[in-house]
Amino acid sequence: xxxxxxxxxxxxxxKKCPRLAVxxxxxxxxxxxxxxxxxxxxxxxxxxxxxxxxxxxxxxxPAAHGGNRTGRMFTGDSSGDWVAKVMHKHGxxxxxxxxxxxDGLVLHNAYITAALRCAPPQNKPxxxxxxxxxxxxxxxxxxxKNVKIVLCLGKIAYDAACxxxxxxxxxxGHNKLFRYENTMILTSYHPSKQNTQTGRLSWAxxxxxxxxxxxxxx
Numbered sequence: 001x002x003x004x005x006x007x008x009x010x011x012x013x014x015k016k017c018p019r020l021a022v023x024x025x026x027x028x029x030x031x032x033x034x035x036x037x038x039x040x041x042x043x044x045x046x047x048x049x050x051x052x053x054x055x056x057x058x059x060x061x062p063a064a065h066g067g068n069r070t071g072r073m074f075t076g077d078s079s080g081d082w083v084a085k086v087m088h089k090h091g092x093x094x095x096x097x098x099x100x101x102x103d104g105l106v107l108h109n110a111y112i113t114a115a116l117r118c119a120p121p122q123n124k125p126x127x128x129x130x131x132x133x134x135x136x137x138x139x140x141x142x143x144x145k146n147v148k149i150v151l152c153l154g155k156i157a158y159d160a161a162c163x164x165x166x167x168x169x170x171x172x173g174h175n176k177l178f179r180y181e182n183t184m185i186l187t188s189y190h191p192s193k194q195n196t197q198t199g200r201l202s203w204a205x206x207x208x209x210x211x212x213x214x215x216x217x218x
Contacts, residue, residue: 003143007136008046011117016132020118020125027064027119041071047113047140048072054109054148055092055217057083058137058157060190061116061125068119072101073112082191082206083112090210109217111147113140115160130160137164149216150183151209154190161185174201175209177216186213 015021028042045062059079062068066077074080080098087093087110094106116125116133141147141164150165152158155172162169167180178185188201188209195201 004051004140007139007143011046011136012043014044014117014136017118017129020116020120020129023121024064024068024118027068031069032065035065035069038069040069042068043071044117045071045073045114046117046136047111049107049111050109051111051144052109052146053107053111053144053217054146055111055151055213056144056147056149057110057112057151057153058161059112059114059153060123060156061114062119064119070100072098073114074098075100075103075105078193078196079191082196086207086210089207090214092210092214111140111144113137115157125156130156134160134163148183149186149213151186151188151213153188154192157190158185158187174205175212177212184216186216 024042028040031040045067059073062073063077063079066080067073067075070076074083075098084093084098084105085096088096092108092110095104098105115137116130117136137160150161152161158172159169165180165183170178172187174187174189176187186209189195191201191206
């Protein structure tokens with residue numbers, strides 16, 4: 001068994017945070033009307049992608065009816081649609097959609113993970129929950145030895161990346177690039193509905209971030 005497979009098994013069986021464990025289980029049991037006939041995954045999510053990737057993408061957490069339902073990050077919701085479409089456009093993904101774990105999506109030179117592995121109520125994890133989950137991110141960093149640039153989707157992801165690389169956070173903003181000795185950190189607004197449907201994050205702005213990431217991940 002490879003180190004990434006071993007880590008992913010640990011993540012899937014994690015129950016360190018009682019509030020989150022109960023929440024994702026309840027969401028998976030009660031569902032929502034539009035997905036009432038589907039079986040939810042309802043467990044903590046591991047990252048996925050190319051283990052030799054130079055680009056590491058860090059999100060906040062799985063969505064309650066997206067990743068928590070499908071069993072893969074950024075899959076089965078509007079945020080996942082934006083991620084898959086832009087990654088395909090810039091050569092990081094084999095297809096422009098992300099609907100299920102068996103949809104054939106393959107990532108090239110990119111790996112997707114998150115600061116938190118369980119969907120939190122109201123998308124608001126506690127500091128304690130973030131701390132409990134941080135060890136998984138540290139283990140991924142050790143396994144993903146070729147990472148050159150880290151793309152952070154949202155401020156929480158950025159703060160987690162700064163902690164991971166032991167650097168002092170600077171002022172967060174969209175499409176900002178921070179260069180350090182051994183890595184680069186690129187920041188973006190998260191492609192949540194709150195940002196994409198309000199115009200805070202346009203498609204042009206979103207695509208520009210990945211164009212920059214592509215230039216740097218060589």
